[in-house]
Amino acid sequence: MAKKQLNVGLIGYGFMGRTHSNAYRNVNAFFDPEYQPVLKTVCGLVEGEAKAFADNWGYESHCTDWRQVIDDKNIDMVDICVPNNVHSEIALAAAAAGKAILCEKPLALNVAQAEEMAKAVEDAGVANMVSFNYRRVPAVTLAKRLIEEGRLGKIFHYRGQFLQDWTISSNVPQGGMATWRLDVKAAGSGVIGDLLAHSIDTAMWHNGPITKVNALTETFIKERMHAETGKVEPVGIDDACTFFCRFGNGSLGNFESTRYARGHKALFTFEINGENASIAWDLHDLHRLSWFDHNDEGKLRGWRSIHVSDHGGEQPYMENWWVPGLQIGYAESFVHQIADFLEGMAKGELAAPTFRDAVETQKVCDAVLESGKTGQWVDVG
Ligand SMILES: NC(=O)c1ccc[n+]([C@@H]2O[C@H](COP(=O)([O-])OP(=O)(O)OC[C@H]3O[C@@H](n4cnc5c(N)ncnc54)[C@H](O)[C@@H]3O)[C@@H](O)[C@H]2O)c1
Secondary structure, eight states: OOEEEEEEEEEEEEEHHHHHHHHHHHHHHHHHHSEEEEEEEEEEHHHOOOOOOOOTOOOOOSSSHHHHHHHHHTOOOOOSSOOOOHHHHHHHHHTTTOOEEESSSSSSSEEEEEEEEHHHHHTOOOOOOEEEEGGHHHHHHHHHHHTTTTTTTEEEEEEEEEEEETOTTTOOSSSSTHHHHHHOHHSSEEEEEEEEHOOOOOOOOEHHHEEEEEEEEESSSOOBTTTTTTTTTEOSSEEEEEEEEEESOOOOOEEEEEEEOOTSSSSEEEEEESSEEEEEEGGGGTTTEEEEEETGGGGOSSEEEEOOOOOOOSSTTTTSSTTTTOOOOHHHHHHHHHHHHHHHHHHTTTOOHHHOOOOOOOHHHHHHHHHHHHHEEEEEE
């Protein structure tokens, strides 16, 4: 069957611009959505860089003003891969123009912005999704299925970590490409919105709503040079955050994130302990899911390491890739994300996580930030 063309306007050609472009280029080779994404235009701040990106990835055109993408009647879908402070303005304009929207995480700088964005896409009736891509790592998706099947029984604990070490030097500036993450005006928060948002999204997807939080945050380096002004300015982000929480199902959560864990580049992990079984996962070994089942025969009982690469429809997404035993990686989580987004569009259904789902994650992020400042327990929402 002839594919329907879906003209994509990508805004932001940095790290995420690359992962999303790679996904658009590969999705139809491995999955079979009704839509064929067409790389129409890419937008970013520097003309020469936008052109080079367009040439490299095969975009038909490039520009430096995102409003041009919104005004272009030929663009069906807007993909927002810019720093967090620009998400809202672009998403509101794209919704008003009737475009489908994929927005990078965190959805917004705060709950008020996120709510406004969710309302805008709902009022406009446009397809929308937030790029919490780790949900679509096959082992993470398999964990969700095992929980839904009730195999863990009652869940007692959810433990999550996201550890990095790239801002330990005081020479790292705030502001600018990639380092906008250290500028509170551009990022909204530090590790809370950048890293813990992933942990929180995954945790609530697996284990239901988080109802209250108690956080400890720290900014280890108080002043940094700002890349745009050249001046040394106060740092407004959290460099590290640890928080405890309660889930609606009665289980306890324990999360930690930092950019000061020397030796860790992206140690994203979770462990879930239930009455009958436990699950653990580690991004550094992303195709493996660790599984302990108390119902196993006593003499064989122990942690197994499931290599999530099998066929037969039991292990998510893997049927579409290579032969059993051969794994896929980080980039493919974005291919799955686009495949599911396009499938949702074809069916007239929204693929999760929607903007509305991401509002819930934003509520927890805001509560963690507030608790970090006050030292008090904060009810979510
Ligand atoms: N899903 C994930 O795992 C993941 C990973 C990294 C980043 N992110 C998110 O993706 C977004 C982008 O992060 P990144 O790492 O790709 O950033 P980056 O610094 O690598 O790239 C940012 C891009 O935005 C462009 N840009 C900035 N302001 C703009 C404006 N006003 N108009 C047009 N273009 C503008 C820049 O030219 C650049 O191309 C952020 O929201 C971030 O939180 C998500």
